[in-house]
Amino acid sequence: MRPPNLCVVTATVHHQTPPGAPRPAPGPAADEGLARRLKALACTAPLHDLDVRKANLAGEYTVYSMAEVALASIDLVTLNMDFDTGADHEQVVARLLPRVAAQAPRRPAAEHERVARWVLENLINVGSVDRGFRAVYGTFGPDGAYVRRDYDFKLVEEVPGPDGGVYLRTTDEAVNVLVGALDTDVASAQIAAEVKLEVLIERGRLADAQLAAEQARYRTVQYAESLRRALEATRRNVRAVDWLRAVPDLIAEALDHVADRYRHENAILTNIRRVRDEAEAVDHRTGEHKRRAAELVDIVKDCIRRHTQLQSRLLEAGPLFRAEQDRQAFAAPPARAGTDLYGQLLGPLLPLPVERASKVTDAFFASGTGLRTPAAARVCDLVDGLLTPPLEREHLGALMPEPDLVATPDDSRFSDEQMDTALHLLDLPPDAPRRLSGLLAEARRSDPELPYLLALLAVHAASPPVGVAYRQGEERLLFAVDDGTPLDDPEFGGADLIVGTATLDAAAMAAERAS
Amino acid sequence: MNDTADPHTAAEQDRYADRHDEHDTGARPPGAGAVTPADAADASRLVSFGLQPKLLPARDLEYAELIRRHRDDPAFARLADAVATGLGLVVLEVSARAGMALAAAEDSVFSVRMGDYSRRAASDSTDRFLHGLAHLAVAAMAFPRPEDLADDGYIGRITVNGVDSFVRQACRRLEERAEEAGENTDPASDAPGLEAAWRVYTRRSATGATKDARRLSGSTIGIIGKAVAFLVDSGFLQKTADDAGGTYRTTARYQLQVRDLASSAAMAELLELGVVPVSDGTAALAPADDSDELVADAGLPFHSH
DSSP: OOOOOHHHHHTSBOOOOOTTSOOSSSOHHHHHHHHHHHHHHHHHHHHHHHHHHGGGSSSOOTTSOHHHHHHHHHHHHHHHOOSSSOEEHHHHHHHHHHHHHHHSTTSOHHHHHHHHHHHHHHHHTTTSSSSSEEEEEEEEOTTSOEEEEEEEEOSEEEEEOTTSOEEEEEOHHHHHHHHSSOOSOHHHHHHHHHHHHHHHHHTTOHHHHHHHHHHHHHHHHHHHHHHHHHHHHHHHOGGGSOTTTHHHHHHHHHHHHHHHHHHHHHHHHHHHHHHHHHSOOOSHHHHHHHHHHHHHHHHHHHHHHHHHHHHHHHHHHHHHHHHHHHHHHTSOOOSSOOOOIIIIIIHHHTTSBHHHHHHHHHHHHHHHSOOOOOOOOOHHHHHHHHHSOOOOOOSSOSOOOOOOOOOOOOOOSSOHHHHHHHHHHHOOOTTOOEEHHHHHHHHHHHOTTHHHHHHHHHHHHTSOOHHHHHHHTOSEEEEEEOOSOBOOOSSOOSBOOEEEEEEOOHHHHHHHHHO | OOOOOOHHHHHHHHHHHHHHHHHHHTOSOTTOSOOOHHHHHHHHHHHHHHTSTTOOGGGOHHHHHHHHHHHHOHHHHHHHHHHHHHTTEEEEEEETTTEEEEEEOTTOTTSOOHHHHOHHHHHOHHHHHHHHHHHHHHHHHHSOSHHHHHOTTOOOEEEHHHHHHHHHHHHHHHHHHHHHTTOOOOOBTTOGGGSBHHHHHHHSOSOOOOTTSSOOTTSHHHHHHHHHHHHHHTTSEEEEEOGGGOEEEEOHHHHHHIIIIIHHHHHHHHHHTTOOOOOOSSOSOOOOOOOOSOOTTOOOSSOOO
């Protein structure tokens, strides 16, 4: 069979147009626009497909609206995408469950989970080799020939996380499907959305404002994503990234953006907080108003958090570049010329058609993998081998050796009983503080070692842990004050502290913490 | 001259020492007769050590002694090389650092076939390409600059995830370039072989969750992970950590194999295809720029070109 070549391909469906007849395609621009719309349409197909295929599932699943669950999961993955990693699979499933459960509240929870997992797996398209989708569309070539082309895309893709786990990220296509017409300049879209948000809040139209804020957040995520890619590439290879212009420009632009947005969002936050706090929940309408304002506060807070995260990454970029530069530029000069594996092999290879590129990779594979010594089996070994029962695969890994533990000697100076006695002595009523000298004398009567512990505790009490007590909402606090009286004691010197217990207003503190 | 007390080869070494002296004085013409079965056994033994790629002379006294003999005795060296050639092996280097570095000659019983390497790759041309590309990418990442490949003391470090991101980045640049040029890179449906190589890589998922928490073998990270594991078995890489999908460093043997064999073989194939990559000996991983001048005050020590 002849290998396919260009003329075979373009001649597949040839339109026999008589000379002078109108071209089948109205023009290349219109054709391109059509192709773009076909691709956009294709991105939504997997969602419709879910609702079509749910009937084939074992069980009665028609009650679930799969496209809705799918859109919700794209939403969740997008919003949970972090700077470094994507969203956690299990977390996304867990957050999907309330929506799935709401669609069929009488069904068992296990079924809800099954539906959530099924939708997520289908968005990844787990069954396919590429874990992606393919749509076929047709275009007219410059000579008027009709060519069918494959459009490959992904909606949710799996990426490796720094901990070795697998995380989910939504692709640009998915975000486009989700928010629609997001294929615009990120910065200008962001500005537009936020101006709109401000106006909406001023007019008190909070429902619209919430929508705008959510869209602004998607754009923020998208911005972070493009930056993440640039920085990641920088980390890998300094020279592969344009550090003369592109990256410095990008960083400067992004820093400006962060500063600008931060100011903006703080202003918005103040604004909505006022709405939230001033709106009295007297009737149903203002109650709704108040709830929306509270949600908006959360969304804008999240935006600010994302900006702060982005900014810290931006500040790391410069030092990272310099460190890599040092490592790579100040290496010893070459002893002799070697092959530039990237520049001369991998680089020129990637743009080639896969059929031709395979010849090069095959050649590299054949001579670059090393050698294997062929195994020579004897019949008796073979019989033994075949009769040996297969080893169970260890699910739990290798057996952990029992650790050889040596009991550490108890070298603490004071025993638990001594501690209890000392604490009991210091358990003073709030209205009756005592002098340290008296406490020491009392302690000495029961145990000659005890005064040391008591003195130690009293000295600690001279600087009481007020902050901790406040945060933990404790009701009592031991304190010690020096009023200038010298300590008259055979073993200790210094000030004769006044030791007492202060009572704290736990309820008031809790109220203050909450505000 | 043989002060190593190895009873196994002591007798041969004595004999050898005598011959060696004769040879040095020119009393015996080179290559003339006098190869004893014991010499042949030693030469074959050296080759058999070379066939254990993870074994290093530094770890085995007998191996180290045979390497030394190969260096000092040309007749023995010729004999050992002839044994290797007869078995279908190519001798890349015999040295204390790499041992007897052997590679399989074409169609040798020792060579690795794609079908044995991966059953899927044997039947699926896309997978076949991805497996081959993974090996090339690992090498390119291990020796990113020409001087790294040339410098005997260089030790490359790679991570599995790093290799994947490296190739993905290269693919993304090509994708962006194609977009700028307004090309339609979607392949025609009935000619999958004409799809651009980078596109094949881009559309394969990087990783994927599996039921038993192992790497998804068909994903690009899975394919690179397989390549790396295979190279470890070939004595080409050593694992240093589990970070970033596995962190590895290169061995002297890997450098030899890539420098002396694999890169030239692949290059020859590329030239056959009519693609002539030109290099001035500097790394091609430089930023694309259209200005000719060094940018003032940029503080960067490389020219734009």
